Amino acid sequence: MQLKGSISYHGIAYVDGNASGPLIASNLELSFWGGVDPQTSEVIDRHHPLSGKHIQDAILAIPGSRGSCSGSGVLLELILNGKGPKGFIFSRKEDILTLGVVVAEEIFNKSIPVVVLETDEFQDLQNAIHVTINGNTVSSAQLKSVPEVSEPVAEKALGTSLNHHVELSDGDKDFLEGLHGRAAQAAMRIILRMAAIEGADKLIDITQVHIDGCVYTGPGSLDFAERLRDWGGKVLVPTTLNSISVDQKRWRSQGVASTFGEAAEKLATAYTDMGGRPTFTCAPYLLSSAPKKGDQVAWAESNAVVYANSVLGARTMKYPDFLDICIALTGRAPHGGLHLKHNRLASLRVEMPLLQPEDIDDSLYPLLGYHVGGLSGSRIPVITGFERVRPSTDDLKAFGAAFATMASAPMFHIAGVTPEAATLQDAIGERDDIETVSLDLRQLETSWRTLNSAQDSSPVDLVSLGNPHFSIMEMRNLANICRGWTKDDRVSIMVTCGRATHGLASQAGLIEELERFGVQFITDTCWCMIDEPVIPTSAKTIMTNSAKYAHYGPGLTGKKFYFGSLERCVAAACSGTYDKGMPKFIQ
Structure with missing residues (x-):
């Protein structure tokens, strides 16, 4: 077949491997939880340009994920049930979806390649029809017809082209050598692979974990948790559990199908058997156990992560589902991302008109969070204009949840309101070239109509x-x-x-x-x-x-x-x- 305009790009293989297939591409990030059906592979986010497309057997090129930490669980289900993409191409470091592949590889011996390209090369790739991934090389071609390619998901661990050394303590080595059991050994392997992706040079102790992986996304999520439990997994730090998929006391009277309700209960039980507290809430910051400013924690659940970082001043990365329990089983996390102070500074200023208390109602905060999240993408914003209003913790909760829906950034600052932004200078540090966006509240009409x-x-x-x-x-x-x-x-x-x-x-x-x-x-x-x-x-x-x-x-x-x-x-x-x-x- 005649190839037209064949071009090759060299990136970084987060997960090594070979794949070939039609390209599905977008410049907009996508949340797999709530955005992709794990049983059919259809993009169901009705606000996304890829809505209605099926990603099965395609190479998916998106900048990265956004929204929910449960995207890793959805991807695991897709890989295990044969509905997944053949490979991923990202334009930046991507934790959530990569972790889903790493878990499939480490626990279930199945994998697909994951490659990160430079932004300009990622943009060049957008109009390609067919793409081949070979290690860290991506080849694109414009074709009048797409060749029939059917490559099975890899049945072995494929490694990575990342050359990054993570310093191990004696305790880390004990975990890795299996001295604390098979579950903790598998957990440490996964943590170290994600630490390399993060660029962390060592691991740190954390004080608590909030687990989002207790959400039932399908048989894969249950199989993963039960394997760790049956391998002797026990949490080593205080661990709370996110909302599960059913009301445990009422699901039968509510008419929930027994097959689904029983599977969701088994998943919750697997995590409580490993020592997780049955808190079953997506708002762990409302519990008496909520962390304090400066505490190093490992939280999953997108709104909880944003609230912990932004409102409580605790330090956590946006941990994907499954990495959360791995950290709970070892008490160790990568020393990178928002665990480091310099990574918590704002790189975008959103300048609002001076708000007047009498002009607003409580719908402002979720609407504004949704809009600012869309503006921010992967950048941490600082918002100004709140000098005359004092949002409540519930207002900030609503803002943060909406922000986390649209942004991949794991925190925000509001000057004069949030704990690390007493002043604008506190939020931006030494930066003098920060991009500034002036926001007229009338611009929120677009988001209002979308919602x-x-x-x-x-x-x-x-x-x-x-x-x-x-x-x-x-x-x-x-x-x-x-x-x-x-x-x-x-x-x-x-x-x-x-x-x-x-x-x-x-x-x-x-x-x-x-x-x-x-x-x-x-x-x-x-x-x-x-x-x-x-x-x-x-x-x-x-x-x-x-x-x-x-x-x-x-x-x-x-x-x-x-x-x-x-x-x-x-x-x-x-x-x-x-x-x-x-x-x-x-x-």
Whole structure:
């Protein structure tokens, strides 16, 4: 076959190997969790340019991942069930998806190549039709027809072209030699491979872990956890568990299929058997065990990572699913990324007009986080303009979750608000060439319309609250708003929260009061894992105050979405209709 315009590029093979196939490419990062169906390989992020495409048997070229830490779990399922891409090409260091390949290789002896190209070469590649990966070399060709190529996923560990030495302590060597058991040995191998990718020269002790890998993405996630447990795995540091895929106490009465519910329970049990606390919350920063400023921790779950770094001032990288339990089994993590102070400085300034308290409502923060996340990409931003407003911790939670949905950066600063940005200079350090973007609040209209994907005046069937999990203060605010209102019987209103928060709210009488109004409570799981029948089959349109859920929800549920403030959500629950008027701060 005649090749037209064949070009070769040389990059770095994070995972070595050979593959050939049609190219699917985008300049926009993609979250695999909520963005790719692990059973079909379809891109289901309805806001992404690749929406509707199937990545099976293709070479996927994207700058990197964004959003959820669970992308590694989705990728593992794709590789194990034969629905995955044949290889990856990135334009920057990529932890989450690479970790999914590393786990497939180390634990299941299956692999696909992963190559990182320079940005300009990555851009040149975008218009290619067919691509071949051979080690650290990528060859592209413009073809009138794509050749039939069917190469199986590699059945052996392939290594890497990274030449990076990580200094090992005597304790690290003991883990690596299997003196603490097979699970800890496998965990240390995975940690060291990721340390090399990070460019870390040594490992450090961490004080706690938050595990996101307890989310059931399919048989692979369960097999991985049960293998580590059966190999004798036990956590060595305090370890909390993220939301699981079902409400452990209620899933049977909710009508969840037994095959799914039992598998999700087995996964949760595997992690608790290894010593994880059954906290089952995506908001571990609400627990009494939350870390303090300067603590070196290893957290997964994208919103939790952003909150820990930005609001608490703790230090953690955005750890992918599966790497979290590896760190918990050894107590050791790569000394790189945001564990180092100089990597926590802002490289983008977002300059906002001076906000006035009377002009804003609580929908500003998730909307602004979503917009700033899109502007930031992999850059850490510092936002100015908050001199006259004081966002609450719940406001910052909403901002951070939305920011993490759109950005790959694992933290933000708000000048005068967050702990490492008492002043603008604190946030940017010695830099004098920082890029500045001036943001007019009217520019948020684009994000507002994106999140309000139901544009046809559809009645509201379900109000979804608690993504991330509701805090006790949000419970109080909701109760205050609901007083004097009567819910429409045709509308369901559901709140997800952690067990600890539900217990506190119950003691305060808030659960009983809100249940009288008509609120249904779900613990242990979160909206990104909930589907029918917990979401009523008859529900066509969902309203939420979460920008994160308004983004992922259409692809995860197939429903239409409205987005707005907490007060607007309650109004919709009482009227069954959505007020289309934009907030005052946009107008």
